[in-house]
Amino acid sequence: MRKNIIFRILLSPFSLLYAGIISLRNIFYETGLLKSTSFSIPVINVGNLSIGGTGKTPHIEYLISLLSPYLNVATLSRGYKRKTKGFRQASQRDNAVTLGDEPYQFFLKHKNIKVAVSESRDIGIPMIIQKNPDTQVILMDDAFQHRSVVPGLNILLTEHDNLFTQDYLLPAGRLREPRKSYERADIIVITKCPNDITDQQKEKIISEINPYANQKLFFSKYKYLNPYYLFDRNITLALEEKHRVILISAIANVDYLLNYLDDVCDVDNIIKYEDHHYFTEFELEQFKKIYDNLTEENTLFLTTEKDATRLLVHQEFLMQNNIPIFVLPIEVDFLDSTSTDFDNLIKQFLLEFKV
Numbered sequence: 001m002r003k004n005i006i007f008r009i010l011l012s013p014f015s016l017l018y019a020g021i022i023s024l025r026n027i028f029y030e031t032g033l034l035k036s037t038s039f040s041i042p043v044i045n046v047g048n049l050s051i052g053g054t055g056k057t058p059h060i061e062y063l064i065s066l067l068s069p070y071l072n073v074a075t076l077s078r079g080y081k082r083k084t085k086g087f088r089q090a091s092q093r094d095n096a097v098t099l100g101d102e103p104y105q106f107f108l109k110h111k112n113i114k115v116a117v118s119e120s121r122d123i124g125i126p127m128i129i130q131k132n133p134d135t136q137v138i139l140m141d142d143a144f145q146h147r148s149v150v151p152g153l154n155i156l157l158t159e160h161d162n163l164f165t166q167d168y169l170l171p172a173g174r175l176r177e178p179r180k181s182y183e184r185a186d187i188i189v190i191t192k193c194p195n196d197i198t199d200q201q202k203e204k205i206i207s208e209i210n211p212y213a214n215q216k217l218f219f220s221k222y223k224y225l226n227p228y229y230l231f232d233r234n235i236t237l238a239l240e241e242k243h244r245v246i247l248i249s250a251i252a253n254v255d256y257l258l259n260y261l262d263d264v265c266d267v268d269n270i271i272k273y274e275d276h277h278y279f280t281e282f283e284l285e286q287f288k289k290i291y292d293n294l295t296e297e298n299t300l301f302l303t304t305e306k307d308a309t310r311l312l313v314h315q316e317f318l319m320q321n322n323i324p325i326f327v328l329p330i331e332v333d334f335l336d337s338t339s340t341d342f343d344n345l346i347k348q349f350l351l352e353f354k355v
Contacts (some may be wrong), residue, residue: 001338005035005189006240006249006250008168012126012172014171015169015170015171015172015173018169018170018171019178019219021237022169022177023178024177025147026147026181026303027175029147030120031283033318035148036148036149036150037122037125037150037246038136038150038151039129039149039346040355041102041135041136041137041138042054042136042137042138042152042153042294042350042353043048043137043138043140043150043151043153044063044137044138044154044155045139045140045143045153045155045336046059046060046140046141046153046155046157047140047141047142047144047145047156047157048144048158048164049144049145049156049164049167049175049176049179049182050162050167050173050175051114051174051183051252052252053159053162053171053252054157054159054162055157055159055191056102056141056142056157056194057102057105057106058330058331058332058342059155059191059220059332060075060106060139060141060221060261061106061109061110061332062331062332063139063346064106064110064251065110066221067137068110068113068344068349069114070133071082071136071137071350072113072132072135072136073112073113073135073137073138073139074114074116074128074130074132074135074137074139075106075113075115075116075138075140075141076114076116076118076121076125076137076138076140076141076143077100077102077103077106077117077140077142078100078119078141078142078143079103079117079119080100080101080102080142080276081100082097082100082117082278083097083098084099084347085118085119085311086119087116087123087127087147088116088117088202089114089119089128089131090103090106090114090116094107094311095312096278096309096313097278097313099115100117100276101276101306101307101309101310102141102309102327103115103116103117103141105305105306105308105309108309111341114128114132114135116128116318116350120146121149122148122149125149131340134186141314142263143281144156144177144184145181152353153186153187153346153349154184154185154186154187154347155185155186156184156187156188156189157188157191158189159190159253160192160193160194160203160205161256162174162253163180163184163193163209164179165208165209166309167186175260178220182209185215186214186216186349187215187216187217187218187345188209188217189220189335190205190217190219190220191221192220192221192256193219193335194221194259195221197219197335202219203289203352207353216341218334218342219233219334219335219336219338220332220333220334220335220339221332221333222256222327222330222331222332222333223261223330223331223332223333224329224330225328225331227239227302227326227329228329228352229324229326229327230303230326231315231319237300239265240264241264241267242265242296242298243267243299243300244266244268244273244296244298244299244300245266245299245302246263246268246300246301246302248271248287248288248303248311248325249270249271249273249303249304249307249308250273250274250275250276250277250307250310251306251307252273254270254272257304261302264287268296270288270298271287278310279310279311279313279314281317284314284317287301287323288300288321291321291323299315300324300325300326301323301324301326302325302326302327303327304327304328305325305327305329305351306314307325308325311325
């Protein structure tokens with residue numbers, strides 16, 4: 001703890017400089033010196049103030065599941081760490097390398113939507129509309145801090161264990177914008193809540209965030225489903241105490257996942273990488289050595305859906321060596337049966353949207 005305080009003090013001058021730059025940029029947008037673009041179709045943004053780990057991908061998938069049965073939905077992401085540039089709409093020729101892991105996950109799981117990536121959202125949206133004129137709503141991934149586009153609805157996520165109100169600006173903390181930027185949100189979601197969160201704890205968080213009268217605040221958690229085999233979603237298993245898990249993880253924060261796994265099975269080993277890590281051939285060879293040396297029964301490799309998209313790049317090697325990797329899917333679950341209230345807010349925005 002003391003080390004963290006010293007670390008923040010040493011980095012505080014750089015955070016102040018960063019704060020000045022970001023604040024000046026925001027003033028330019030708010031005064032019109034820098035132009036923001038609005039569009040003639042509904043745009044919903046799901047973002048955060050911090051760098052990763054708040055659960056944007058599962059919450060966008062929640063919106064996809066909510067809206068795609070009735071509307072023509074498109075998603076637009078930056079495509080972080082992809083090896084391509086410019087606008088790109090997902091096709092069967094793509095993978096995590098060409099699209100980025102999160103958009104490729106959307107493409108694999110949701111066949112009835114359009115998935116696109118573009119570093120510039122104000123360029124990407126017109127391109128989506130041009131290529132898909134029947135598009136009725138666009139879900140923007142991680143664009144809260146990208147002021148070049150004015151979303152019709154701004155959803156801000158903040159993690160229960162890492163609230164933006166308790167964080168600091170880069171590089172002393174993880175915030176990409178000052179805390180006060182939360183005022184641009186229409187909806188605030190406290191994500192990754194523990195199952196046993198009390199009403200008193202929720203009230204404390206609400207008081208700490210102090211949402212404006214026009215802002216709606218929700219609490220959500222993850223619901224983990226049965227893992228499926230990496231190369232065949234129809235092959236599933238129910239995790240039990242007898243299972244020994246070797247977790248392959250390259251996500252921003254693994255704590256919430258580990259809390260769940262510790263309750264249902266035995267986590268034997270954690271192979272951890274930085275967020276969005278692309279696995280190398282050498283690392284795949286290491287997985288093979290681990291698998292070949294297994295002596296315990298009921299041992300399996302387990303990974304997240306986001307990590308699975310990057311493992312699929314090595315499909316030939318994994319299948320040739322018969323390495324069983326299972327993927328743990330998740331769904332967003334709103335606390336206190338407030339999913340209906342959340343859904344109705346989204347529907348109300350769409351029904352009342354005017355050009």
